[in-house]
Amino acid sequence: MKINNLVDLHCHILPAIDDGSPSLDVSLELARQAVADGIRYILATPHHMDRHYLNHADEVRQAVEDFQDELDFQHIQLTVFPGQEIHLNGQLMSHIDDFLGIDASRNYILLELPHEMVPNYLDEMIFQLSCKGITPVIAHPERNEQIIAEPKRLYELVEQGVLAQVTATSLVGTFGEQVQRTAKEFVKCGLVQVVASDAHALKNRGFTMTKAYQVLRKLNSEYPERFAANARDLLNGDQIDTGQFEIPRKQRKHWLF
Template sequence: MLPEHMTDWHSHLLPGLDDGAATVEEALEMALILSKAGFRQVCCTPHCIRGSYDATGGQVRAAVHSLQGELDAAGIDIRLRPGREHYLDEFLPDYLGTDPLTLGDSRYFLLEIPSTQDPEYVKQACYRIRIKGFIPVIAHPERCSLLSPPRPKPVQGSGFKVQNSRFGRLLRRLTGSNRLRHASASDASPAAPHTSPLLDYLVEIGGQFQGNIGSLAGIYGEIPERRSRRYLAAGLYTLYGSDAHSPLTLETWLGEGLALLPGAEES
């Protein structure tokens, strides 16, 4: 069985549906790079943002079918699966109610949380996804500042409440640390615990977390890179994705990021 990370759970491979691949040729170039990196299954997850990217579930499935034909003709050994990267805004309940599209027809519902969203609304939306029978999969949590700890206040004594939170306990168990260090925590600090009440809630309701391989390689900058390495070390990620939008530099950073994943040495 292939390692779990050899499924790419998040990509923008389908040409013309969003800001990803612009042409079939570009999509084939990206698919070839993913194939050479070891991926055998790729979820195609165009953005779903009302008014900007409005492909329906049916259109995504048709595009997957069409591109699969191109891959097969080109001899690229990858199975494409349908999906969508749902933007968590006020329109999300509409998609959830009328046209939900999960990752490869699993129960995973890929969700992008804007850093400007109200955390209470995020909680309600994710709970609603659970009630609907799906599992919210948070796309690249390392890029969402809502999931990071609030800026620290000076503390005395035993420290933040996070130490006793569910994610805090998970982090301690996984890192073997008896006490999270955070008195001077910030996003850029090596000591940051990297949890928040919202992240804790999402763990609590069974949410899953998809890390971007490019974040591990540092393509979004220092802060997402540090967060992603902490999340990786803490065992937060259960799924990985390229989030590839273009073939430019894809091969380079994909290799760098994949080398950091568990089991990379055997694959």
Template sequence: MIDIHCHLLPAVDDGPETVEQAVEMAKRAVSEGVTAIVVTPHAFHPQFDTSQLDVSNAVTRLQNVLRQEGINLDLYTGQEIRIFGDLVESLEQGKALSLAGSRYVLVEFPSDSVPAYAEQLFFGLQTEGYTPVIAHPERNKEFATNPKRLMDFISSGALSQITTSSLTGEFGQNVKELAFAFLRNGLSHLIASDAHSTGRRTFYWTEVEKVVREELGQDKWENYVVNAEAIMKDEFVFIDPPTLPTKNWRGKWKK
């Protein structure tokens, strides 16, 4: 299992505070079947100033610690990038990083909205050969009330990534149901932990594999595993045509 979204670097953002905590996170990941992690500290986020962070150097240092500890986990560089107007230029200049040096760029929206310029920005990214990956759309209020907004992004070539803790109900039942609705309808194509610690914001891979197999089937689970591998290898991610989720008469997302 490859985890393409994880806050593993110590003392950087809202992830682990110490190297020891980062090592414990790595041990937890391995115990749940993770073999590689794309390390994605926050970037261009108003709450976390990581502008002076050398991600490559920090990841190399942590990788060396894990090797010394005998932890068999491969680390790759990335960022969770809060959407901003100069993203394309920052990628070209190396100030912003794609996932594991691939064409795929992990983009985060504010939790309560989708900026009006997002479509134009995504078009610019795709024109330059990048593929936007929308982080945790199930936790975005605008997508929750208007899933067609997400469908328009996906129909135009973007991907999106659901968080494991959403699928286990850590963010509440409504978020869980929306996450599964996005997966069922081809609006989300990747699952990642977005882990920050060994506490509540942890990996949940063991539980998620079980619940996804039960809800969506073995083939779907294997697709998400393959898709994560494709991201890391910079290969094409094949997706089904997206459909718009609908609700039943009780206001629940249809299965």
């Protein structure tokens, strides 16, 4: 299966703005790899408000505009949109005016949790965001240590109205069997609604979107079109049908990464 119009909603492709790409040349090579993997549209999501990076909305918009100009000059058939991977912290709501949404109307934002755990205040943040008409899309929950150990926690979050994004490399096994098993379980339980690359110019952090869609097809022949449609709808700010979701099977308390 080869798809040429995939939407990738989580990608660190912009040059010299976070840990994704050190230079324009590397970013252009990432862009060529994305096109070769069937991707036509990318939401550029540099890290924002984590321990290392601040990428303000206006700066990201300018970086995307400059990069798109270079893509067009190089005749690379890729369209890039401005976004952010916003790191969860207790001051989230006071910075909301500096957030870029997945969509232009900011109906959705891409929200990254700490890798080790799910902060207790996340539930309150979900409520406060919902009061502003914003739905958080949790980035790569299958790689969060607490959620791996307690997968019902993601079910509880989805019950509150959040969405979640699984990483392509998780589905194909790049992060190991345990993460892959968790990713597939979340797909089958309806707890993740979209697949994205989270690509960086790092070893084993490439796109693999076509392979991920092949994994989805093996799980259920209806998944590829559903996940592709969800990505398009999120980028357009449209409501998506989450369908039914189930409590995942209880995992072991401790995992080796």
